[in-house]
Amino acid sequence: MSKYLVNLTINDIPVSVPEGTTILAAASKLDFRIPTLCYHEDLCVAGNCRVCVVEQVGGRALLAACATPVGEGMQIHTNSAVVRTARKTIIELLLSEHSSDCTKCYKNGNCELQSLAHEYRVGDHVFIDLVNGKRKHIDDLSPSIIKDDSKCIRCQRCVRTCDELQGVSALAVAYKGDHQKISTFLDHPLVEVVCTNCGQCVNRCPVGALIEKTYVEEVWDVINNPNKHVVVQTAPAVRVAIGEELGYNPGERLTGKMVTALKRLGFDSVLDTDFTADLTILEEGTELLTRLKRAVVDKDPTVALPMTTSCSPGWVKFIEHTFPEFLPNVSTCKSPQQMFGALAKTYYAQKKGLKAQDITVVSIMPCTAKKYEANRPEMRSSGYKDVDYVLTTRELGMMIKQAGINFQNLEDSPYDSIMGESTGAAVIFGATGGVMEAALRTVYEVVTGREVPFANLNIMPVRGMDGVKEAKVKIEGCLPEWKFLDGIEVSCAVAHSLANARKLMQAVKDGTAHYHFIEVMACPGGCLGGGGQPIPTNEEIRSKRAAAIYGEDEGLPLRKSHENPEIKMIYEEFLGAPNSHKSHSLLHTHYLARKKY
Amino acid sequence: MADVQQIIKDVTGIYGKERKALMPILQAVVKTKNYLDDQDLIAVAKALDLSAAEVFGTASFYTFLDTVPRGKNVIRVCKTISCHMAGKDAIIHAIEDTLKVKTGETSVDKKFTLLSANCLGWCHKGPVMLINDQVYPELNAEKAIEILQKYQEED
Ligand code: SF4
Ligand code: SF4
Ligand code: SF4
Ligand code: FES
Ligand code: FES
Numbered sequence A: 001m002s003k004y005l006v007n008l009t010i011n012d013i014p015v016s017v018p019e020g021t022t023i024l025a026a027a028s029k030l031d032f033r034i035p036t037l038c039y040h041e042d043l044c045v046a047g048n049c050r051v052c053v054v055e056q057v058g059g060r061a062l063l064a065a066c067a068t069p070v071g072e073g074m075q076i077h078t079n080s081a082v083v084r085t086a087r088k089t090i091i092e093l094l095l096s097e098h099s100s101d102c103t104k105c106y107k108n109g110n111c112e113l114q115s116l117a118h119e120y121r122v123g124d125h126v127f128i129d130l131v132n133g134k135r136k137h138i139d140d141l142s143p144s145i146i147k148d149d150s151k152c153i154r155c156q157r158c159v160r161t162c163d164e165l166q167g168v169s170a171l172a173v174a175y176k177g178d179h180q181k182i183s184t185f186l187d188h189p190l191v192e193v194v195c196t197n198c199g200q201c202v203n204r205c206p207v208g209a210l211i212e213k214t215y216v217e218e219v220w221d222v223i224n225n226p227n228k229h230v231v232v233q234t235a236p237a238v239r240v241a242i243g244e245e246l247g248y249n250p251g252e253r254l255t256g257k258m259v260t261a262l263k264r265l266g267f268d269s270v271l272d273t274d275f276t277a278d279l280t281i282l283e284e285g286t287e288l289l290t291r292l293k294r295a296v297v298d299k300d301p302t303v304a305l306p307m308t309t310s311c312s313p314g315w316v317k318f319i320e321h322t323f324p325e326f327l328p329n330v331s332t333c334k335s336p337q338q339m340f341g342a343l344a345k346t347y348y349a350q351k352k353g354l355k356a357q358d359i360t361v362v363s364i365m366p367c368t369a370k371k372y373e374a375n376r377p378e379m380r381s382s383g384y385k386d387v388d389y390v391l392t393t394r395e396l397g398m399m400i401k402q403a404g405i406n407f408q409n410l411e412d413s414p415y416d417s418i419m420g421e422s423t424g425a426a427v428i429f430g431a432t433g434g435v436m437e438a439a440l441r442t443v444y445e446v447v448t449g450r451e452v453p454f455a456n457l458n459i460m461p462v463r464g465m466d467g468v469k470e471a472k473v474k475i476e477g478c479l480p481e482w483k484f485l486d487g488i489e490v491s492c493a494v495a496h497s498l499a500n501a502r503k504l505m506q507a508v509k510d511g512t513a514h515y516h517f518i519e520v521m522a523c524p525g526g527c528l529g530g531g532g533q534p535i536p537t538n539e540e541i542r543s544k545r546a547a548a549i550y551g552e553d554e555g556l557p558l559r560k561s562h563e564n565p566e567i568k569m570i571y572e573e574f575l576g577a578p579n580s581h582k583s584h585s586l587l588h589t590h591y592l593a594r595k596k597y
Numbered sequence B: 001m002a003d004v005q006q007i008i009k010d011v012t013g014i015y016g017k018e019r020k021a022l023m024p025i026l027q028a029v030v031k032t033k034n035y036l037d038d039q040d041l042i043a044v045a046k047a048l049d050l051s052a053a054e055v056f057g058t059a060s061f062y063t064f065l066d067t068v069p070r071g072k073n074v075i076r077v078c079k080t081i082s083c084h085m086a087g088k089d090a091i092i093h094a095i096e097d098t099l100k101v102k103t104g105e106t107s108v109d110k111k112f113t114l115l116s117a118n119c120l121g122w123c124h125k126g127p128v129m130l131i132n133d134q135v136y137p138e139l140n141a142e143k144a145i146e147i148l149q150k151y152q153e154e155d
Helices: A023-029 A081-096 A112-119 A157-165 A200-204 A216-223 A255-265 A273-296 A313-322 A324-329 A336-352 A369-374 A393-402 A424-430 A434-448 A480-485 A498-510 A539-555 A565-575 A581-587 B002-015 B019-033 B038-048 B052-061 B081-085 B088-099 B141-153
Strands: A005-010 A013-018 A053-056 A075-077 A145-148 A172-174 A181-183 A210-212 A229-234 A269-272 A359-365 A389-392 A468-474 A489-496 A517-521 B073-078 B112-117 B129-131 B134-136
Touching (some): A023 A075, A081 A112, A157 A200, A216 A393, A229 A255, A229 A273, A229 A336, A273 A336, A273 A424, A273 A434, A273 A581, A313 A369, A313 A498, A336 A565, A468 A498, A498 A517, B002 B019, B073 B088, B088 B141
Parallel strands (some): A005 A075
Antiparallel strands (some): A145 A210
8 A cells, every 4th residue: 555645535524545545445434335236355346336436526427436546635425416316226227137036035135236225225117127038047056056147237246256266267257238147168057167166256246146055945854854863063164153144243253052053953963073174184194194104215206295185175176177187186085074974974873873874964064165075976985975965154044043043142062972072173174274283283293292393382374364375394303103204394385265276286386386285275264264154254354253263272172183082082993093994985085187178 | 170279379479378369369260260169269268278268258248259150151231220221121131031041040051141230330331231351331132132142152
């Protein structure tokens, strides 16, 4: 930002802001809200919807506040009669092309267009209704996302999201004029193109044109089925965001209340994906050490390094499409969600004396790609579909509201057992850098017998919202069996959101960057900024969720995955050792190269 | 396909492999084979490291960058108001009758595709049609058919 201050008045109140500030930002400094539709804090300015228009005294035309920088001496009015009329007309024009059956719409009650229509009290049939002439086109073939063009206002937030944040560009603007639409390549269904199912576009679509595919009714049905034992698992990032669906400010830690609510919804057992996050660290850490040993001791030229994480299904699908040559580098570990499903229908079933076919596994995830992941044909190690239904944080909020539960008054409850115990290392999986930090806490200690040399176990270099982060950890004083690692500096990189992942992998491909271990999360901020998390999202909200996650970690008595007593138990009773034959058959998977075009 | 690769090579030789090469390549392909098929769009996306959706989005924006098969000669009759008033309907009917196609269709021998177009900037000399890049102003039905015959005789 420039150091020069520009003086102007907004609604007759003087304000000074740095040169380059938009009128929108200057007004917000004075607590004047200007309505927006195409504008989004995470994205570049598009300036195409025009609902943010304001009046400049002496100016000929109205100005788009989101796209116009302030000028010295400007006198802006954000709510004059001209402005109000213009905005109302714009909204009415948008609605003339919009299939506004709000009562039957998934976004009813959480729609930016609906709110504006309400705020401006738009008239009925002011303009000729152009909706009926248009062919209604709904793409509901993806297990994750539904795209309904008849609801689209062509704000292009999704196009900018998929391009700027994700570097995927599965969506683009096609055709023009009244034929203009948001389209994939040749308008193919999302399942047939490079879409990663990350849902970032869903998080930013102001209306009901891009929504998650919901499985709430299926879950109610199975809860009400007396013959089914319904197990629910909750991902780390859900507990710090569910509050936003239920009247709390961002950044509230609500683990205990969430568990109580899930019990009240009627789940037979409320368990934690964090348990299998801890398990992932043991499996993935062992895999990394094995790969390092093969490289350093056996001098095996075929060993694929750097190894990358595999817990983010958006990332997995991205690398399958974009860098298939790096598939051997992706850890073979399934994601914690899928490890959980496979174990729920084997280990848990065995311990509880249940039959796998009588168990239904429901996941609550911050993610739309998890819906896709659960449907991958590889994810049936138990002999059944390992995870039956995946709901987003938003859908859980909806169920809690549907059940009439007064969430704010609930007592805290602990998770059920078994597979409900976890450590702080698992909780931080929900933030970018968390898997790396959790892995380092365990791997370093396994190899040296000492705690990782960072104050209070907090590995600060891998935390925070920088797009690509790097850390180097020198391994010294190894235990005898790991002597070969003595003196090695383990080089790590962390990327979040796929545009950053693409840059990182391109650097690895070009040979300009060298690492041993890479963590990638498909979404900005990691899972806490996932496509299934509460709407809206921006950097401030994501930072608050991150602070809550790290707060949760610090508050837990156990903060290293290998110290989780249930993890020790499952290896003793069931799996044997990390990367054992049994682990491999239940907890590991393989990937396939997909076409890039 | 092979010729499309050659076109891409030639055009990127001039403009580089930047995004700015996109329009020239698309135009060059259409100039050679009259339309862009799916494989052409993919080949262009690959060459410029763009997403296929982006290339499709760009091509679909421009009326003259066809993404459906077209005949050897593309006829575009102006349908905008001045040419309409000057009698474009008669021209269209005459061509439809001669070629046995409706507007939007391609003749069986694949020699002609008949399309309508928005204002071609020749309003003072309407009705107007365009065959490939050639403008034919001040038409009447007979003149239009005569012109078509010239193209029909060519091979
Ligand atoms: S997208 Fe919004 S305005 Fe449109 S029908 Fe749905 S709720 Fe109503
Ligand atoms: S799908 Fe949603 S985000 Fe994309 S252009 Fe349409 S309304 Fe905007
Ligand atoms: S889900 Fe993700 S990859 Fe797919 S279109 Fe939306 S933003 Fe792009
Ligand atoms: S919000 Fe400013 S033009 Fe859309
Ligand atoms: S109206 Fe036909 S050329 Fe302009």
